[in-house]
Amino acid sequence: MGLLASCFTNHIVYGENQSPMGQSHLLKMQAFKASLVRHDSAPSPSPSNTSPSPQPQEGDGSTSTRVYHVTSYGADPTGKTDSTDAIIAAMSAAFEGPKQGFLMEGIANLGGARIDLQGGHYLVSRPLRFPATGAGNVVIHGGTLRASDDFPTGGYLIDLSSSSSTNKSPQNNKTTVDAQLSSSSYNYEYITLKDLMLDSNYRGGAISVINSLRTSIDNCYITHFTTTGIQVQQGHETYIRNSFLGQHITAGGDPGERNFSGTAIVLAGNDNAVTDVVIFSAAVGIMVSGQANTLSGVHCYNKATGFGGTGIYLKLPGLTQTRIVNCYLDYTGIVAEDPVQLLISNSFFLGDAYVVLKSVNGVANGVNIVDNMFSGSGKGVEIVQLDQSKGPFKDIDQVVVDRNNVKGMKLRATVAKGAAQGNGTSWTVDFNGVLLFPNLIRDVQYSLSTNGGGFPNHVLRNSSANRVVIESNVAVPGSVSITVNQGVAIHEAS
Known part of the structure; x- marks a missing residue:
């Protein structure tokens, strides 16, 4: 509009000394120019004199x-x-x-x-x-x-x-x-x-x-x-x-x-x-x-x-259905009451920030806290914590806390691996330092290797209190590798 107005101005200056026919043309151009000016282009009057x-x-x-x-x-x-x-x-x-x-x-x-x-x-x-x-x-x-x-x-x-x-x-x-x-x-x-x-x-x-x-x-x-x-x-x-x-x-x-x-x-x-x-x-x-x-x-x-x-x-509580992805929890944490269908993924937790699962009716189902980064001050703050002040979690299924990388904080997970070596009939691995839920192991997979003269019979003897015990029928020098899982319930086939 500024360029167009400038063109009109040049025409007006040039045409002021033209013939009557040119003056008529000039008046038409001026009218056309005025029609293009916005009604509200003029400065607004001050509030004091505006009604x-x-x-x-x-x-x-x-x-x-x-x-x-x-x-x-x-x-x-x-x-x-x-x-x-x-x-x-x-x-x-x-x-x-x-x-x-x-x-x-x-x-x-x-x-x-x-x-x-x-x-x-x-x-x-x-x-x-x-x-x-x-x-x-x-x-x-x-x-x-x-x-x-x-x-x-x-x-x-x-x-x-x-x-x-x-x-x-x-x-x-x-x-x-x-x-x-x-x-x-x-x-x-x-x-x-x-x-x-x-x-x-x-x-x-x-x-x-x-x-x-x-x-x-x-x-x-x-x-x-x-x-x-x-x-x-x-x-x-x-x-x-x-x-x-x-x-x-x-x-x-x-x-x-x-x-x-x-x-x-x-x-x-x-x-x-x-x-x-x-x-x-x-x-x-x-x-x-x-x-x-x-x-x-x-x-x-x-x-x-x-x-x-x-x-x-x-x-x-009971039907969360929330997705928290690619977020930055900077000296702040996340609290979830009785989480059911909750995803926390690809997020960064700084300054000892952590996730709290809070028990209301003791339910945690379909929770995935995976692929996050946690960075803390080295004070031993756990990356995922349980608030069971109103009662313990007792209905736990499909909870996966895994694949998180941690610096300066304490790792917690629902999936863990451990190993033990010894010469005898029993090998024990304590997972309490890693597992999120107390006294809960739903699934155990293990392997026993020995360099002795024979291969003994062996069995999973115990998995209570987040401690796994493997025993053999004869004493042998061997090592046990164990993987445990807390979050998947074993359902009976219908």
Whole structure:
């Protein structure tokens, strides 16, 4: 447009002394130039002399652009005055705009309407709640929202919920998969929040997504929350990616880091994903209480483990169905209650960070903790630990802790190999220094080699208390090689 305008200017200068026919041509060119200038290209008036415009030309739904600039509704991009009503007015206008059919049944398609924060810094005194349910295909992007000093402490800066939403506690989420897949249970679909900085000002949380479908939170910086940075409750397929979350803005070494109180992300729904996200300050990095969620490329370095917190907490005993892959647990650990179908793989644990399997009803089934790296300080911290304060694990099946490489920490595994040599009738190998579960060996394989004159009869005599005893009927000089496995139950053939 700049080049085209320059061309018009040159034509105008050249044509000012031309014939009347040339002047007529000039007027037509000037009119054409004016038609190409954006309505909102002129600088916005200052907030002090701007009154809210309920239907600005560029966002009133009568044009095809469907871009709703919040300053056109009276928002103050300097952050000096409250912009709550103005931003809600822009959101309302977007939802009242033209529809293009439906997404899920009952979810109107708003055609990609964009609520543009225009790179401003806006003060917000109450949650920005979407004005209506049953709509989707909307984007909010490009600016900073900061909670005012009187913002409600239990609120969220952006609230994707409705008055009819069921506010269940994330720790007691009992919604069934069938109910979540019912279109009538969704408030919104395909809402995108991107390129935002959300400052909760130690007054509450940043984003709440309740009963929504296919929500995207991308490239957001969320800080100063005291409750939850991002809450996902019920709904389906919320994707959080390329974002940074921290209660305190720090890169480590800040004395205030010990004053954690918030949780960065809560996933209390199914089929969500957190990808390439950094959590640098929180009491709990990610709290998961819904099934079939994926965490990938997550870097937790809130150092909460050293101060009594947790990096990732899986609070859904009995049906975990969580995959944690390619993550970086940096001075933070993972806790899983009664894990059933849990994968922790290809991740790096630094600073004595470890995994805890916590017994609630004593169940551990279908757990794979494999191919990870653990690095510690040489204090003998175990890479995988059991919390059996509420009772021992007694239902253990298909648990594999293996192929992890360890430096400066104590190896724990469910598969181990050992050897013993001697001249006699008995060989004993003690696996307590390696095996994860106490007094549990499900499978033993061994071989006996001897360089004596004959080959004796031999047998597995005992495998209790994680000690394996092999005996022969005659004394011979020999060596025994033994492999044991804790995690696979021996089922009787039907």
